[in-house]
Amino acid sequence: MDILVIGGGGREHALAWKLAQSPKVKKIYLAPGNAGTAATDWDSRFDNINLSDIQALREWALSNRIELTVVGPEQPLASGIVDEFRAHGLRIFGPTRAAAQLESSKAFAKAFMQRHHIPTADCQIFTDSAVAHDYVAQKGAPIVIKADGLAAGKGVVVAMTLDEAHTAIDQMLQTGAAGILHNEGGACIVIEDYLEGEEASFIVMADGKNVLPLASSQDHKRLLNGDAGPNTGGMGAYSPAPVVTPDVHARVMREIIMPAVRGMEIDGIAYTGFLYAGLMIDANGHPKALEFNCRLGDPETQPIMMRLKTDLVDVLLAATETVGGLDPIELQWDRRTALGVVVAAHGYPSSPRYGDAIRYIPADTSDAVIFQAGTQRSAQGQLQTSGGRVLCVTVLADSVKQAQQRANTLAAGIDFDGRQYRTDIGHRAIKKLVAQPSAGPHLAS
DSSP states (O other): OEEEEEEOSHHHHHHHHHHTTSTTOSEEEEEEOOGGGSOOSSOOSEEEOOOOOHHHHHHHHHHTTOOEEEEOSHHHHHTTHHHHHHHTTOOEESOOTTTTHHHHOHHHHHHHHHHTTOOBOOEEEESOHHHHHHHHHHHOSSEEEEESSBOTTOOEEEESSHHHHHHHHHHHTSTTOTTOBOOTTSOOEEEEEOOOSEEEEEEEEEESSOEEEOOOBEEOOEEETTTEEEEOSOSEEEESOTTSOHHHHHHHIIIIIHHHHHHHHHTTOOOEEEEEEEEEEOTTSOEEEEEEESSOOTTTHHHHHHHBOSOHHHHHHHHHHSTTTTTTOOOOBOSSEEEEEEEEOTTTTTSOOOOOBOOBOOOOBTTEEEEESSEEEOTTOOEEEOSSEEEEEEEEESSHHHHHHHHHHHHHHOBOTTOBOOSOTTHHHHHHHHHSTTOOOOOOO
């Protein structure tokens, strides 16, 4: 069959890479894709199409008899691509526009969590900056400021000082604030209590009724080693995440994931697609939901896809066949650790530089893949940077430490001006395993 993947980042490259391993696949088209997913003489499995308008994509999918579409990024979901495709009889995996409000509106998501008793941080919602400033002054820091609308993964400020909090309020409540797509009704922010603990990513697939958890993962948001520097879209990730113990896994499913899927059904909005719960897990193993995303995480997707042994096409077909189609599916995972290191452009995240020539990328192997994200070809055929996060070096190894060392070695060999990457991805897991050397790998999640 021919498959369409919407998006052009490292997440979509990893999805396409995994889908292409299925014997059921003839061709995978990506809209818009990147240089790593473009058709070449030596690899004709992939092809990019330069379309972004939903109606144009729908017409193209109909004309080209696309049998399955998978949506990567949040913007098409929030704009209703799933509704549009389904209305014309096209098979597509993702949440409807109404269901995607779990990500596209932080205010909607917090009200939903409170209504369905999903553990999360206490919060207040504001549209008036003066009232928001007064509230923060009373609460003190640290405190968390979130833009209500989509912000490409950068609409959250964990303010450790009052000055940072006040600055974030002013920036996010500005009309036309950089990178923030305000929802109908204008600028709005959510201010919530700061939670202590360790973050983890918990991603599942849902068919409207049943839920199939993917492998646990943990990403690293800060730009610099030691979790220092500004927040980014993600500088690396690994799977599995030791913080998600069997007990934590069970609690997340029981207290967060299942109430979310059932709550959507109760509210008349059946949830289908990937559902990502960003978690904060406290010292006692109690998880709370920081946020919901209606898609796979990036860069969590890259290590998760490296570990997945089950044919992803079979899973997606089951999920889109009928409500409850995921019920008999069991996923098989590679026992090894997968770890991805993002190699970013000069100036990322505030002002990434585009157009730098990428002179060398190590060749892929069976246990190491360089997923491309912010890449393009010049008119002369030169591979160049075209985004903030350029590549994700993703490897499989028998331990987190070995995976970290191998990924760092490969990242060091990548050659373009101004490249930057962290060398401590996976440090939390390494510390845990050193502290508990007898603990075996947690494979269930």
